[in-house]
Amino acid sequence: MKILHTADWHLGKQLHKYSLEEDHRLFLDWLALTIQERLIDVLLISGDVFDTTNPSNQALAQYYGFLKKLIGSGCQVVVTGGNHDSPGVLNAPRELLKFLDIKVVGNALESIEDELLHLTTPRGEIVVAAVPYLREADLRKSVSGEGYENRLAALRQGIRGHYEQLADLKSSQFSDLPSIAMGHLFVNGASTSESERDIHVVGGEAAFSAEFFPSGFDYIALGHIHKPQRISNSDFIRYSGSPIPLSFSERDDRKYVLELTIDNTKITSVEALPVPAYRELRCFTGSLDEVEAGLKAYVFTNPLPSYVEVHVTEPFADPHKEMYFNELLREFSNVPFQIIKPRLSFTNRTKGADELFITGTSIQDLTPRDVFNQRLLSENLDEETRLLLQEAFEELWRDVSEAQ
Structure with missing residues (x-):
């Protein structure tokens, strides 16, 4: 059997x-x-x-x-x-x-x-x-x-x-x-x-x-x-x-x-x-030049077009880099694969709540827990208060999820 x-x-x-x-x-x-x-x-x-x-x-x-x-x-x-x-x-x-x-x-x-x-x-x-x-x-x-x-x-x-x-x-x-x-x-x-x-x-x-x-x-x-x-x-x-x-x-x-x-x-x-692989999920990470080279050289062999994640990291915030990044996305909008998760970040940017809104980040990529934890980081809270708030959030989130 x-x-x-x-x-x-x-x-x-x-x-x-x-x-x-x-x-x-x-x-x-x-x-x-x-x-x-x-x-x-x-x-x-x-x-x-x-x-x-x-x-x-x-x-x-x-x-x-x-x-x-x-x-x-x-x-x-x-x-x-x-x-x-x-x-x-x-x-x-x-x-x-x-x-x-x-x-x-x-x-x-x-x-x-x-x-x-x-x-x-x-x-x-x-x-x-x-x-x-x-x-x-x-x-x-x-x-x-x-x-x-x-x-x-x-x-x-x-x-x-x-x-x-x-x-x-x-x-x-x-x-x-x-x-x-x-x-x-x-x-x-x-x-x-x-x-x-x-x-x-x-x-x-x-x-x-x-x-x-x-x-x-x-x-x-x-x-x-x-x-x-x-x-x-x-x-x-x-x-x-x-x-x-x-x-x-x-x-x-x-x-x-x-x-x-x-x-x-x-x-x-x-x-x-x-199970046969029908679609490749592919990630390209690195500098703008490195990611551009990777995208230009990429060839997929699966039956369905690949879904591609792009994460460009540059050392310093630069509006010209942001413009070039957006141009790069437009350049690859008509290729046989699909860029569905583009992201540009700068390593010298202050970490905190602002990271939720870096170029290319969508609210669809975040969970309610992500947003809540970033909100806690923006407040001047002692450790005990922060833990109590996190525990209350988890209990509420669990109740809401079970009610769906």
């Missing part, structure tokens, strides 16, 4: 206002073909199918178009919700999709037993604990006046208890079958990228440890982190990573889906299947 583990598609994602729709189309075509060619029995999608809670019609069409391609393939599908997904959007067609061997768990279910799925395929049986992104409201009620750290500790314990309940249910009902637990959370030790910089606090899972997962599961299929990786050096606790680069910090990451082979109720191998 063969299981395929993927996550973090983020359909509808834009990279600095530039579409990744073609990147996703090519990936989904490849994935559907791979499932057919490799005779995959079960596909697991561990959260963040969409990039926003209100996905566009194009993103929805890509999702349902992919599921349609699997009809008749013999591959069953389990989809769990991520923190970017709307449970309502994912769950809306759930009852209909059941008839197509597609199980959807958009949010924690009222009866936890319903998250434990017994799948029967022509080549064997498997139990899947379909755990979605667990929000605080799914696990516990806040206590008035409770401190931030106490809330985090209680949330971590709630997540741990959720998995332990499912492991106990699996042990009592399906003790002889192989089992996989899905999850969408941050596990201690995971390496993150720029596109995930908020997750250490938002959701509260920053200190969740791999040791908290109960021993009753043969494999933990994780989502939430875009860089594919093992956790605690285990082949059986894995992030599949995102299938395409979603930020420039992921430009050098090799992208995969993970294929599990089960033989005689045991997982005998976990193989990383490389």
Whole structure:
């Protein structure tokens, strides 16, 4: 029996206002073909199918178009919700999709037993604990006046208890079958990228440890982190990573889906299947002369035009340099690749809030945390006050994010 583990598609994602729709189309075509060619029995999608809670019609069409391609393939599908997904959007067609061997768990279910799925395929049986992104409201009620750290500790314990309940249910009902637990959370030790910089606090899972997962599961299929990786050096606790680069910090990451082979109720191998690279994300850094030379010599070979980041650094502020930089951008506006993140900075410029508004920087490149921290730097605050304000911000930001 063969299981395929993927996550973090983020359909509808834009990279600095530039579409990744073609990147996703090519990936989904490849994935559907791979499932057919490799005779995959079960596909697991561990959260963040969409990039926003209100996905566009194009993103929805890509999702349902992919599921349609699997009809008749013999591959069953389990989809769990991520923190970017709307449970309502994912769950809306759930009852209909059941008839197509597609199980959807958009949010924690009222009866936890319903998250434990017994799948029967022509080549064997498997139990899947379909755990979605667990929000605080799914696990516990806040206590008035409770401190931030106490809330985090209680949330971590709630997540741990959720998995332990499912492991106990699996042990009592399906003790002889192989089992996989899905999850969408941050596990201690995971390496993150720029596109995930908020997750250490938002959701509260920053200190969740791999040791908290109960021993009753043969494999933990994780989502939430875009860089594919093992956790605690285990082949059986894995992030599949995102299938395409979603930020420039992921430009050098090799992208995969993970294929599990089960033989005689045991997982005998976990193989990383490389996803073809459809578009290059390229960065050019240095002086104006160095960047100009790099751009003129650049040739891309991928099917889709490259998205290019340009960061020019000069020692002294000079309006002529700024004019030449803007002329350079205009010169390369009609080439077969697209400069989507240009930036010019001067090393002698006073550091502080002004750095948020250097030439080429867009507010789209900044998070609310970036702006808030720069605002704190502009004030003459003692360390204790600054830490209290940061803690209050993180708590408010978390509440707002969970309410989306």
